[in-house]
Amino acid sequence: MADRLGGGVEREAEGRRSGGGSRTLLDQRGISLKATATRMRWQRRKRDETRRTIRETAMRLFAQHGYAAVTVRRIADEAGVSTITLFRYFPAKEDLIFGFDLDGEPFAALRRVVSSANAATSAAELARHVASGTFGAISQAQADGLMAWLRVVRSDATLTAGLYARIPQWTDAVVRMVAGDDRRGDGRVGRDAQGDDVNFALRMTVTLVVAGAVEVLLEWERRCATPGDADLGTLLSVASDACALL
Template identity: 35%
Template sequence: MTSSPSDHVGLRERKKAKTRAALREHAMRLFEEQGYAATTVEQIAEAAEVSPSTFFRYFPTKEEVVLADDVDPIAFAAFQAQPAELSPLQALRATITDVFGAMSEDVWEWERRRQVLIASVPELRAAMALRLFDLAEELAEQVAERVGRDAGDFEVRNFAGVIMGMSLGLMSSKGLPAGQPDYRVFVDRALAHLEEGLPL
């Protein structure tokens, strides 16, 4: 029996996913053991038993190992799949419930460790804050598609900006406790507060 081209593609993709996961896990372990600044790409590659050039095929920089968020594409797809009668804010809350609820404990543990590291390393925290600008653009496009408006409309951009501001508040040292395992609860609580008109 011979294997089909799709079998080879599937095997190749599984190997790539396995290598990527190994790089992230070894990187996180080294960051936690010896500090983010003291850890080099060469050390991460050696721990994962690959070359530095292989590392850069998966992550363009060391910080990207931490900042890369695999959940965003899944969340945007889930956002668009929410019932049409839901407002954008209601659709966001439903998306959080659906996507976060489907995440395994292993994924949640990785996210916990990632949040702890970002909160503890100023350069990562600053890079994540800057990344929210790009995410705001993507969210504006997603919201515009859902409501049938232009992504440049004031109300659409304002909505996206408010959501990103909320995210920034949660990731700050004075907001969500770093590494809080119930992150999903805090996000939904923040969205509910926004839906209520931000009463104080």
């Protein structure tokens, strides 16, 4: 009776083994909590794999045939999922291009760089830190994938406009992570933990960094005119040129 009334109260089951007994924590359905945690990890990995497969399939098709010519149904078919599953991960076709995990890279890298700066750090100095700490840490494999993504974006005017349209959203994501005000999870930045308006200087700085990073990447793609070329030295050179203009 107590277990039924306890809701989320854990129960303990005695299990016997040779040489002594052991206690296994069970949830209210009688399932091992360890087994539940293992299953949850498996489900998370499965979701990540499905998301990655869908996105990689979409990028391959976009690169081969052009963004406008590829339908969502074709992407789903070639990824081995239903269109319903695809839309569960990517609610709109553009999200296949811009649907980044705002808690993952590259936003986490930007957060680390911005968080490590002190209050006296200027926006220009911070941009230089980002150039070395983010662009300087990109591997060749990451650069190849990034270049393929940039070429798809640049090949379609709608996607290029969409890239610029998302700068405020990405700025908000970094500001929230730095200010520690992501409790609501609604994508909006309002007030920090002390109830004061989020620091205007922080927002201006992050806006400069995010918008500047977008321009650096687009210029890098322009300079690497040869298909398949994703030269890291050129990327760092573009980033250096950009910092010199600040």
